[in-house]
Amino acid sequence: MPQSSSSKLQKSGSIRNAAVIGSGVMGAGIAAHLANAGMRVLLLDVVPQSLTAEEEKKGLTLSDAAVRNRLSAAAVARMAKAQPAQLYDSAWTNRITPGNLTDHLQALGDVDWIVEAVVERLDIKKEVLEAIESARRPGTLVSTNTSGLSVSAMAEGRSLEFRRHFAATHFFNPPRYMKLVEIVPSEDTDPETVALLTELCEKRLGKGVVVAKDTPNFIANRIGSYGMLVTLADTLAYGLTVEEADALTGPAMGRPKTATFRMLDLVGLDTLLHVVDNVRERSEDAEEREVFKRPELLARLVGLGRLGEKSGAGFYRKQRGEGGRSRIESLRLDTLEYGDPIRASSPIIDAAKAAKGAAAKAKALLAADPSHKHAQFAWSTLKKTLLYSAAQVGAIADNIADIDRAMRWGFNWELGPFELWDAIGLEKSVARMKREGDAIPEWVETWLADGHDSFYKTADQKRFFATRGGYAEEKTPEDLISLSALKASGKTVLSTTGASLIDIGDDVVCLEFHSPNNAIGGEILTAIRQTAQEVSRNWRGLVLANEGRNFCVGANLALLLMEAQNGEWDEVEEIIRFFQDSMLRLKRLDRPVVAAPHRMTLGGGVEACLPADQIILSPETYFGLVETGVGLIPAGGGCKEAAGLAAARAKAAAGGGKGGVDLQPPLNALFETIAMAKASTSGHDAVKLGLLRPQDRVNARQDMRIAEAKRAVLELDRAGYTPQQEERIPVAGREGVAVLKMGVQMMRLSGMISEHDALIGGKLAHVLAGGDVKPGAEVSEQYLLDLECEAFLSLCGERKTQERMSHMLATGKPLRN
Template sequence: MKLVELVPGPDTDPAATQRLRDVCERRLGKGVVIARDTPNFIANRIGTFGMLATLEAMTAFGLTVEEADALTGPAMGRPKTATFRMLDLVGLDTLLHVVDNVRERSEDEAERAAFTRPALLQRLVDRGRLGEKSGAGFYRKRKRADGASEIETLDWTTLEYRPKREAASPVIEAAKSAKGTAAKVKALLSADPGHPHAKFAWTSLKRTLLYAAGLVEVIADDIGDIDRAMRWGFNWELGPFELWDAIGAEAAVKRMKAEGDAVPAWVTEWLAAGHAGFYREEGAVRYHFSHGRYKEEEVQPDEIRLDRLKAAGKTVLGNAGASLIDIGDEVVCLEFHSRNNAIGSDILAAIRDGVAEVERNWRGLVLANEGRNFCVGANLMLLLMEAQSGEWDEVEEIIRYFQNSMLRLKRLDRPVVAAPHRMTLGGGVEACLPADRIVFSPETYFGLVETGVGLIPAGGGCKEAAALAAARAGEGGDLQTHLNALFETIAMARTSTSGHEAFRLGLTRPGDAVAVRHDGRIAEAKRAVLELDRAGYEPPSADARIRVAGRDGRAVLDTAVHSMRLGGYISSHDALIAGKLAHVLTGGDVAPGAEVSEAYLLDLECEAFLSLCGEPLTQERMRHMLATGKPLRN
């Protein structure tokens, strides 16, 4: 997790606190908040209260565990683990220790009552159901008679387990359809206000908001540290006060008072003074409530915030999928902002328009964004629809458009640096590989994963992998060894578990690097652009040739695939996919050591991709991924 809470004592030298803060932020890449010396500090105190409030609301409104988790996960801007899956991971007995810590040290009677050990949790702990570490908690995994695994859910009314059920309601569907955390939370509360799901969401949320408001200047100096602690420590998309603004602070307070809730005096006074919420933005500057006034939020010197630049009118051009933003020093950043940052025609069009704009007016280009993930790949739904309809000309046009857009990026006569973060998969990787350098966030899951949906990389990924192998082998060197490693990485759809591990997967170049801080990655990428520009940047030659292993190299890879198939490690369809991949990576039916053009390898990619799209088992994999988010091995 990103969060570090620093807790100075009354006699702590401020210089010592600052020095430690600098070490945590600049050397360890952490996010630091200053907490006061109170029980459980900031994140655990509010987070634990929120879990208790959710548990109480679930029983009060008669919801199932699945329903409560569906409403308190991504629908509320929180991780997929939501509440009860999170409790199972933490350990129910551990949570009770945290609850005790607050109750035994609090001087507030209402707070002590709120932190009473819930009877349901106590009964589960007494039965040894501690969560994942004991094999059962609110969920448990069981083996069926056929050997397959099955997730069961606790029926909290009987303490018995039953098969897990999908939660559904108009409220849940409205939140799923909404884009962005603020819109999702509003949908939860307003889609069907009389529905038990909406009542549950409001009750659990308002109690957490009121509790956090009552702790301002108790657990931290201002709301900024409280919100950051919840974002960085619990992976909330919005902290409590950001959530309050998202649903409308004035309307929320009015409803709370109408329902008889006690609202902290400072909240009422602040809103009565004419303030619409706890945050305010003026251009690129953001302010938040602190000690009765608005305080400008600090931005680290090595941090570039795209949202603030856009608010300040720095957008150069854009469309529904991407924007080109001026980040200073004659450098622009191409930001993806499509759904899940999946690459579709709008992003590809923005890449082409962005390349033309940079060629005319800028020193270089950064590829980065501030989404939850950099890019989860290409628009799989569109490909599946075209393939199922047999529209092969359309599928080929999509592939060619993707390939040509990546080539334009690579041929840009200005330096390009990519700064990926978190999930950077499939087409996301293919968007990074044409860049001159890659600056990874420390937390980057980087991999060409197309085989998981029955395909191979066809946006230039295979071509770039072949070029990487040839570059590492050098002139006349052992190409096969480097090719084998890359083939295995791509065929097995391996993904790095960090920016550093991307180097071990072999998908990087000597000039690539890992940013120390996630928030500093865009600034580091910009510095890399300027360094390349000052050094007299020249783009890669359009006439470059790539040495390939040819038919002999293909035979080596085919032998390995055959052995895996005979050993039962892969299915027949896996073997078919791997054979297509081997054919492309080795340059097809050419002599060993032949030098081929990029266009030739892109033709091989396209041909293999099209043939796999027509396979029923591949289409089945694509449907399964779209429905479940998980790969299917068939």
């Protein structure tokens, strides 16, 4: 790369205005996520050449702004309703201004960052970049979103000043949810440009960045597409069904449930062919060009219009069955006809399912009967992918750590290829490859010959990876706290089967849940009690966080259902009281407590957060008291905390005085949120649901949530922490109950809810409004907890509630009975 240019680049925090060129799926998604980061975004597309029927009916012409901006305006309108949501808050469409490349090109001179995201054709991208250069001011960042076209080829013909500020920022789809951004500089890109784009993507957009080389399809798509090709070839070679191949290349290998063929349907079979063609046409390696030949099967399916999910059929097809219900059919690879799904089963698949964790699952696959075709297939596809990845080190990325990160973040693999190679045993697997006649990359042979037996090692809470010159430290952000690394280095303070307390430095500890699905049961509640005692005696404060897939999906529903079905009502009440008392101990702790939830934080997970002094959510936090979905109400303190929130909001609305406080409006809003089992679509949306306090906030970087929570604990401690005191909560009383129940009855009479929904709603109303007391009466927290417990117990005894609980456990979906 050249030396830094003279143009002064900005800091990422000062970049407030951006433009995105192209309002298709990727362009709109990128624009939405820039808006999520607080930027004002100009979204431009081409001017339409003809009127729609609706435009003609309105009497519009091609010169009208509504027509000329139609493509980008329609994209913005779709954002507000998109599922899954593109924006953290649908109201943030007001941060995006639609326009067109003809009328608004000069506005590019007023923005700080321009992202080109037009169709994946080199000629069109070059034309757009030429137009951008004519309007941008010197020093403005310009990046292209491309999945694999040459960055240098795109920049041909542009000035040196432009090329120094230009690189690829390859967002993975959907941009809001996928963590990976590959930054790809050309030989002329200034190092400061790469640094600024990295800072922007990591700190402002919350992404994981890897720097890739300007080679066909960069890192993740290069290895991912190769893996799909060899899986397809081996599926045919070993005579497997698509279901068998997916069963062996999904969670069994530490990969998503979409595995291979479901993933292909999602990506698009034509898209994979485009990727394959791009590698083959740009590769200088004859052997690689042979590997990336167009598979005949894929070409035939694309020729038949079977492109995957976007065309309605690919390797799987969704059909409407009896009663309008949809059913999934699978492709027969020999006849290309569809039929009922074929269940994939074998001792090899069963062994992988039973194993815990990606490493153990891979070992189980490879330790199985080597004569079984499933074991042969798994080994063949795996070893080819490992060898190919090793051969690309230095070609597509500088090191193995970047390749592993790219596959984890871009394809949602639990372990990257080199991490997985370590897990199955580097020396043992290479020896087997040699026996089978496979060529081992020279650097791997040398690495083993030098006495190394793994690609990674850990020491002093740091991780090191293999390089040609020995181990190098894997750089991580300074404010990243890894609980797994801390536990590995002996920082566990106490542990149960469901939770661990970990020293995260500066006299602060973190309570980590690690039960199945992080559901709250007796083990976690016991750990909370032990933690409260330990923190009070020896620590400055406590963080509630974990590194599981989700923070907490709720309480242990299976245990509650079993006790209820057996009529063990004393046991059920004991469980509830134990839960309530544990949450109170967190709330009364004489040290600051900060919760840092992420992803699914439901039911009991929310109740574990509400006692904290502060909640710091990640953007992708789906937060809600959803107990009514299984026929219950929140009874771990959730209703009590909601009543307190309503009272606090009523008091704030009245200007802080006691006189004239109207509890009903905030109570109505919270009742609706809980009764309808609403969960937020983001951390920001949780604010709109009314479940957060003024001191709670959202942190843009999910990976930094534990470090941010620790900082908040230390700040509370430095400010002279005062423990939360027992409070008396003003409630709406019997009149408030009547108002809420009237709303429930109206919904019942209109057919919006079932009779059982109405029963649940009535009990929830009784608890939230404080029961049969006079309006405005101040009640104790324990009084509200008693109401919670009474209502919960009565609902547990209802047959329809038990049916809902059972259905949720069996299907993962709510039952409306």
